[in-house]
Amino acid sequence: AQKITQTQPGMFVQEKEAVTLDCTYDTSDPSYGLFWYKQPSSGEMIFLIYQGSYDQQNATEGRYSLNFQKARKSANLVISASQLGDSAMYFCVTRGGYQKVTFGIGTKLQVIP
Amino acid sequence: EPEVTQTPSHQVTQMGQEVILRCVPISNHLYFYWYRQILGQKVEFLVSFYNNEISEKSEIFDDQFSVERPDGSNFTLKIRSTKLEDSAMYFCASKTGSSGANVLTFGAGSRLTVL
Numbered sequence A: 001a002q003k004i005t006q007t008q009p010g011m012f013v014q015e016k017e018a019v020t021l022d023c024t025y026d027t028s029d030p031s032y033g034l035f036w037y038k039q040p041s042s043g044e045m046i047f048l049i050y051q052g053s054y055d056q057q058n059a060t061e062g063r064y065s066l067n068f069q070k071a072r073k074s075a076n077l078v079i080s081a082s083q084l085g086d087s088a089m090y091f092c093v094t095r096g097g098y099q100k101v102t103f104g105i106g107t108k109l110q111v112i113p
Numbered sequence B: 001e002p003e004v005t006q007t008p009s010h011q012v013t014q015m016g017q018e019v020i021l022r023c024v025p026i027s028n029h030l031y032f033y034w035y036r037q038i039l040g041q042k043v044e045f046l047v048s049f050y051n052n053e054i055s056e057k058s059e060i061f062d063d064q065f066s067v068e069r070p071d072g073s074n075f076t077l078k079i080r081s082t083k084l085e086d087s088a089m090y091f092c093a094s095k096t097g098s099s100g101a102n103v104l105t106f107g108a109g110s111r112l113t114v115l
Helices: none
Strands: A002-005 A010-014 A019-021 A024-027 A034-038 A046-052 A064-071 A076-077 A089-097 A100-102 A107-112 B005-007 B010-013 B019-022 B031-036 B043-050 B053-057 B065-068 B075-079 B088-095 B109-112
Touching: A010 A019, A010 B109, A019 A024, A019 A107, A024 A076, A024 A089, A034 A064, A046 A064, A046 A076, A076 A089, A089 B109, A100 B043, B005 B088, B010 B019, B019 B031, B019 B088, B019 B109, B043 B065, B043 B075, B075 B088
Parallel strands: A010 A107, B010 B109
Antiparallel strands: A002 A024, A019 A076, A034 A046, A034 A089, A064 A076, A089 A100, A089 A107, B005 B019, B019 B075, B031 B043, B031 B088, B043 B053, B065 B075, B088 B109
């Protein structure tokens, strides 16, 4: 079984500042993947970043980086230099040994000008 | 960039009616999924589909739900007799292979409103 916990229902960040969105996970699968998706108000689900459980280095994709701490089972998303367009819902997602993917409840990020 | 296409974008239906939501996954993808998101709630897994059969389904995916890949292109979700609680955004997703690194690409969603 897999479980994702996102403890921040809402976050505010000043434009151009960095923000960290928390995610902890629990899985019994020895090999798994962690993803972050962004859902703007328009509703679509946009892939941001992926981290494999055996990856030695933290994943980075442009302004997004994933602070992966395997022993603590955390996979926090860091957004650097926030932009107004970053205002959205952010979901931490895990995929284990089976095809089912489990979503966290999400964090609503609002970027303040 | 290849994308997953879903139709309709919004459908309003009466309780008890049948609804078919359509999806065209990315052409070289082999694994297909349906998820739903009730307004303000988390995204929930419904079903995964591979090699023309269901590979896994959740407890939500009861006998009222079915999926089909009728022509090698479309991937459909049918709800036989809709209930009020079926009102949600339904997302189709696909990916290339079984590796954990394969990214799930989502469609823009189909909003279903059951009256």
